[in-house]
Amino acid sequence: MPDTIRTVIIHGQSHEGSTCRIARMIAEKVDGETTEFFLPRDFDRFCAGCALCFTKGEEKCPHHAALRPITEAIDAADIIILASPVYVFHATGAMKNLLDHYGWRWMAHRPDARMFRKQGVCVATAAGAGVKSTLKDMEHSLFYWGVGRIEKLGMGVAATDWDGISAKKKAKLEKKTSAIAARLKFCAGRVTPALKTKAMFGIMRMVQKHGWNPPDVEHWRNSGWLGKARPWK
Ligand SMILES: Cc1cc2nc3c(=O)[nH]c(=O)nc-3n(C[C@H](O)[C@H](O)[C@H](O)COP(=O)(O)O)c2cc1C
Numbered sequence: 001m002p003d004t005i006r007t008v009i010i011h012g013q014s015h016e017g018s019t020c021r022i023a024r025m026i027a028e029k030v031d032g033e034t035t036e037f038f039l040p041r042d043f044d045r046f047c048a049g050c051a052l053c054f055t056k057g058e059e060k061c062p063h064h065a066a067l068r069p070i071t072e073a074i075d076a077a078d079i080i081i082l083a084s085p086v087y088v089f090h091a092t093g094a095m096k097n098l099l100d101h102y103g104w105r106w107m108a109h110r111p112d113a114r115m116f117r118k119q120g121v122c123v124a125t126a127a128g129a130g131v132k133s134t135l136k137d138m139e140h141s142l143f144y145w146g147v148g149r150i151e152k153l154g155m156g157v158a159a160t161d162w163d164g165i166s167a168k169k170k171a172k173l174e175k176k177t178s179a180i181a182a183r184l185k186f187c188a189g190r191v192t193p194a195l196k197t198k199a200m201f202g203i204m205r206m207v208q209k210h211g212w213n214p215p216d217v218e219h220w221r222n223s224g225w226l227g228k229a230r231p232w233k
Helices: 018-030 064-076 093-100 113-117 131-145 167-187 195-209 214-222
Strands: 006-011 033-038 079-085 119-126 149-156
Touching (some): 006 018, 018 033, 018 079, 018 119, 018 149, 018 167, 033 064, 079 131, 093 131, 119 131, 119 167, 131 149, 131 195, 149 167, 195 214
Parallel strands (some): 006 033, 006 079, 079 119
């Protein structure tokens, strides 16, 4: 286990409601160092669709500098928490927009080797329905970034804010967040990616052997992944 477990929370909204509370409960129970970003407050640029991140390099993104603090915090973290309320059955537009900016980091392109040793948590709350698809919105990115272990906590809270949540549901949330935090602490510093992640990496490796996009092929070759090296070893 690292001396201090570093957690980054990326909130898909700029207010401190139920979803924020639950994400913080997990981070507090992990009891390390936490950095938080609220969207769109801390990053409000929309992906321009120029595809320069894919074809020329991520530093060519017109929003590269604005995105850097979040990228650096993600890279430094042991645990990445993505938290979003359910908006029309999905993650908020602000969360989706941030994740769009990291398409180049997907395993199909240029995954960062450090991801395979990190843990991720997806948190979503709905008034009633839509938690599953919202968790999936965020899990897709964590999985395709290569994050080695992923936890999920979603709940229909039957409320529009924390005060409106029943005592019974709050007690359930206490229990669930404690269990998740205990697993996160136990696995910190000893993550090996899930079999599914390793299998996807293997498929992407085959694709890169005959890759079409020079920056991607170069990344895989320079990392040694087209040979025997693997990011989790
Ligand atoms: C624009 C908008 C869309 C919403 N869409 C849904 C929805 O599709 N399903 C649902 O059950 N609740 C929906 N809700 C309710 C919130 O997801 C729910 O109250 C959530 O717990 C709020 O979390 P927060 O306190 O972190 O803001 C929506 C709320 C807003 C503001």
